[in-house]
Amino acid sequence: MVNKTKILSIAICSLLVVSFSGQNVFGYGGPPAQSSSGNYTIEIYSDEKSYNLGDSLVISGNVNKYSEDRSLQITIFDSQRSLILNEKFPVNSDTSFSHEIVLGDDFAEGEYTARAQYGSSKVTVEKFSFTVIAGDTIQESGTKIPDWIKSNAGWWADGQIDDSSFVQGIQFLIKDGLMVIPATEQGTSSDTNEIPDWIKQNARWWADGQIDDSSFVLGIQFLIKDGLMKISQ
Known part of the structure; x- marks a missing residue:
């Protein structure tokens, strides 16, 4: 009876060791999700670091590989982390991209952070910052023209x-x-x-x-x- 108890105890311990070893290998009890998102990277640039109200912000860059099923998403937040803009646009088949954003009525003087994401994985996110200042722009000086x-x-x-x-x-x-x-x-x-x-x-x-x-x-x-x-x- 004693021998059977020892054998049963050893068997249970062996199962536990195998179980915990499997969790260490696969991470949190299972294999990782198979996704190619993490293989995508972005290089992104803005044409300036500072803009006047009413100016156009031109962003450009490259992704490391092209996918016709993916769009590049740009989100812009102000210094209070409020979402100001959210746009998507395609990447060229040669992996390059360029996009223009008008800093119009939704923007005010201050600091902004832009996030670029290619696909759905957070691994593909890149950030850059820019400043909007009050300048001698046409919009600011009061262009007013009746429609007629x-x-x-x-x-x-x-x-x-x-x-x-x-x-x-x-x-x-x-x-x-x-x-x-x-x-x-x-x-x-x-x-x-x-x-x-x-x-x-x-x-x-x-x-x-x-x-x-x-x-x-x-x-x-x-x-x-x-x-x-x-x-x-």
Whole structure:
């Protein structure tokens, strides 16, 4: 009877040793999940370290290998760890990527942290930081343009309104406060009164909603600086 008890005890101990050894080998009682996520790595860069409100943040970089089933996810948090932005975009088949983020109304002056993740595993996360400051941007200085003016800009771009009528109309709107643009130095009259084609193209894109108010105002500022448009002070 004693021998049987000893044999039973030895057998139980052997089972326990094998069991604990297995846990040490596999980790927490089982084999690890088979996932290729941990094999993906990211190199990511921002074009600047500091930006003005309204600027565009351009991020670019590479992943170590391409997967058509994966997207690169960018999340941006402010200094209070509040989520400001969450976007996904594809990676090129050559493993490179580039993405532009406009630092618009969702952003304010301060420090931000961006997280880039390729796939679902936390192993694939990379971070970088950047600063947003208040600068002399068009957005900050108060660009304000009524929507109905877009129709006039479109007619001008299509040749239904001549250059002189368009310029006079813009001058009237600015004088009456219906269009607010940043302070711009008045230039002297140029040798030619011809308005560059790129400004007319900007007006067409603006009327079609392809560019924002600030981009259109750049063209108006050019007319003022080049002396093609006179603004009463």
